[in-house]
Amino acid sequence: MHLGIIGMGRLGSFRARSLRQFADVTDMTLYDHKLSTTTVLASELDAMVAHSIDEVIDARPDALVISTSTVDHAKLVETAIEANLTVFCEKPISLDLSATDRLVGLVAASGVQVQVGFQRRFDPTFKMAREKVVMGELGRIYLVRMIGLDHQPPPEHFIKGSGGMYKDMHIHEFDLVPWVVGQSIVEVYAEGTVLVDEAFRRQGDVDTTALILKLSGGALVVLTGSRHNPLGYDVRMELHGSADSISVGWDKRVPIRPLESKILGFEPPYLTFFDRFDTAFQTELVQFLRVVRGEIESPSTVEESKQSLLVALAAETSLKEHRPVSVDSVIDCSE
Numbered sequence: 001m002h003l004g005i006i007g008m009g010r011l012g013s014f015r016a017r018s019l020r021q022f023a024d025v026t027d028m029t030l031y032d033h034k035l036s037t038t039t040v041l042a043s044e045l046d047a048m049v050a051h052s053i054d055e056v057i058d059a060r061p062d063a064l065v066i067s068t069s070t071v072d073h074a075k076l077v078e079t080a081i082e083a084n085l086t087v088f089c090e091k092p093i094s095l096d097l098s099a100t101d102r103l104v105g106l107v108a109a110s111g112v113q114v115q116v117g118f119q120r121r122f123d124p125t126f127k128m129a130r131e132k133v134v135m136g137e138l139g140r141i142y143l144v145r146m147i148g149l150d151h152q153p154p155p156e157h158f159i160k161g162s163g164g165m166y167k168d169m170h171i172h173e174f175d176l177v178p179w180v181v182g183q184s185i186v187e188v189y190a191e192g193t194v195l196v197d198e199a200f201r202r203q204g205d206v207d208t209t210a211l212i213l214k215l216s217g218g219a220l221v222v223l224t225g226s227r228h229n230p231l232g233y234d235v236r237m238e239l240h241g242s243a244d245s246i247s248v249g250w251d252k253r254v255p256i257r258p259l260e261s262k263i264l265g266f267e268p269p270y271l272t273f274f275d276r277f278d279t280a281f282q283t284e285l286v287q288f289l290r291v292v293r294g295e296i297e298s299p300s301t302v303e304e305s306k307q308s309l310l311v312a313l314a315a316e317t318s319l320k321e322h323r324p325v326s327v328d329s330v331i332d333c334s335e
């Protein structure tokens with residue numbers, strides 16, 4: 001199998017190295033605006049170097065992996081669809097609703113498979129939680145509590161193009177909650193502030209936030225997030241139902257210090273998302289290769305990504321206007 005990979009930054013170089021491990025992947029063509037980084041990586045991975053998107057397409061890969069900065073995702077996905085190439089694209093698929101709608105239409109009309117990079121769907125414990133909900137083991141879901149803490153805040157140039165706290169970071173939870181709980185998010189109330197780094201305020205963003213989400217089946221979700229946790233990278237979920245209460249993420253590497261000192265056996269905490277979601281990232285790519293081979297359909301679609309974007313847009317409006325916002329009422333103000 002021959003893969004074209006675009007964007008050789010933090011994620012793209014990780015994807016290229018991960019994909020190199022699969023015996024199936026015999027050829028890779030790499031492209032980034034930054035030629036020097038690409039050349040070094042290509043020599044490490046025995047891959048070909050392209051000097052433009054057109055050169056990647058002309059190399060006739062079987063599929064395209066898009067790991068560029070978010071702002072270019074939509075147009076690159078469109079280019080791949082025009083070339084009839086199966087696509088893997090990092091989240092979020094786009095920051096605006098009209099571009100996402102356009103992609104939803106193009107995917108439906110072309111039949112091209114597009115997988116969006118929400119790796120938490122492939123985390124073994126989140127998957128187990130979903131299965132327990134589906135099997136009815138939790139009974140009626142009452143409450144969900146989620147926490148998402150980065151270890152260190154990103155640099156200002158990343159914040160600038162990221163789409164902000166909701167479209168960049170909490171979009172993971174907006175994707176995950178419906179996937180695990182089996183209920184869509186219907187209403188959002190968001191509060192946010194800047195306590196970590198003034199760079200967030202300069203970019204019109206927040207770095208500390210608390211949200212209440214209402215789900216279609218009546219369950220309530222409390223989601224808290226910060227761009228800085230001195231102890232490490234922390235993603236957790238608790239589900240409380242009429243028959244059981246379960247948690248995801250409370251393992252020996254959870255970056256929090258319980259004051260009950262008798263709890264022993266803690267190991268060095270997770271510091272990055274690569275570390276915390278190592279297995280999930282690998283499984284996600286295994287599934288993508290199956291999509292490319294035509295064995296399965298995309299396990300994380302553009303249509304589903306539209307739903308998480310709608311929730312993020314509702315959160316932004318809620319933050320701005322200090323009121324609960326129904327997800328149905330969202331119209332695109334991002335252009």
Ligand SMILES: NC(=O)c1ccc[n+]([C@@H]2O[C@H](COP(=O)([O-])OP(=O)(O)OC[C@H]3O[C@@H](n4cnc5c(N)ncnc54)[C@H](O)[C@@H]3O)[C@@H](O)[C@H]2O)c1
Pocket residue numbers: 006007008009010011012031032033034067068069070072090091092117118119168273
């Ligand atoms: N799944 C996750 O948990 C996760 C985590 C972090 C980032 N991401 C996503 O991954 C994407 C990349 O993030 P990153 O941290 O690697 O950013 P980055 O800034 O480290 O890398 C982006 C790279 O893309 C290149 N690039 C940008 N536009 C390009 C274009 N049109 N053509 C070719 N190259 C181009 C840049 O030169 C840079 O090398 C973002 O969309 C981000 O939201 C996902």
